[in-house]
Amino acid sequence: MTPDHGELLYEGKAKRVFALPDPGQVLVEYKNDATAFNAQKKAQLEDKGRLNCQISARLFELLAVAGIPTHYVGLAGETWMVVQRVEIIPLEVVLRNIATGSLCRQTPIAQGTQLDPPLLDLYYKDDALGDPLLTDARVRLLGVADEARLSAIEQLARRVNGLLLAFFDAIDLQLVDFKLEMGLNAAGDLLLADEISPDTCRLWDRRTGDVDDRILDKDRFRKDLGGVMEAYGEVLKRVQASTSNPVNCL
Numbered sequence: 001m002t003p004d005h006g007e008l009l010y011e012g013k014a015k016r017v018f019a020l021p022d023p024g025q026v027l028v029e030y031k032n033d034a035t036a037f038n039a040q041k042k043a044q045l046e047d048k049g050r051l052n053c054q055i056s057a058r059l060f061e062l063l064a065v066a067g068i069p070t071h072y073v074g075l076a077g078e079t080w081m082v083v084q085r086v087e088i089i090p091l092e093v094v095l096r097n098i099a100t101g102s103l104c105r106q107t108p109i110a111q112g113t114q115l116d117p118p119l120l121d122l123y124y125k126d127d128a129l130g131d132p133l134l135t136d137a138r139v140r141l142l143g144v145a146d147e148a149r150l151s152a153i154e155q156l157a158r159r160v161n162g163l164l165l166a167f168f169d170a171i172d173l174q175l176v177d178f179k180l181e182m183g184l185n186a187a188g189d190l191l192l193a194d195e196i197s198p199d200t201c202r203l204w205d206r207r208t209g210d211v212d213d214r215i216l217d218k219d220r221f222r223k224d225l226g227g228v229m230e231a232y233g234e235v236l237k238r239v240q241a242s243t244s245n246p247v248n249c250l
Helices: 048-065 102-106 136-142 147-170 228-242
Strands: 008-011 015-019 025-030 033-036 041-044 072-075 080-084 091-098 114-124 173-184 190-193 201-205
Touching (some): 048 147, 136 147, 147 190
Antiparallel strands (some): 072 080
């Protein structure tokens, strides 16, 4: 069932955002669209929206209990989430615990290298530019965030990483790396936003040693490995089992 909502405010690759009567909140619909390589590869994957919405809701609530400020308010359906309205900071914050992907393509660091401390990378959120990697100096040049805001973003991201590492480890999942987005609400508070799901996290299954079978994230779609929704479903099953309390439904 589609909850009542106002006008469509924004549509991205994976979600739609709708207005609500409360100007401080918006309604987010998680779509079944799958994209990779800056939307050069596209597909419709049945049930993807529901799986990502439910995983994200449980992880947002887990983080909120630990004191992480998030935009999450509650679920409004299987694929619908009410969140605080935020102005997204145009930075993609990537935490890397294990070297893989672009880090290994762009540097001589070997695949699978444990990164201690975890590497934090900042990318400019702009599809037309290909979300380029930024230096601190470029962040300042662009006026995206000042020193105090950058420090707050890094501190929040590293707190989230520590909590998620421990949580996923307890359910036999290895958090390889992941992307976060943050925004400011009407009061100017810095909040964790967007989603936390197999679309935005690289997750490896500790219960298998096979380098392909262990992948339980969007790399299955990127690499044409098949079984994408089965992998996402396995992540939700383990997350649900470890967060037995029902999520906040409005």
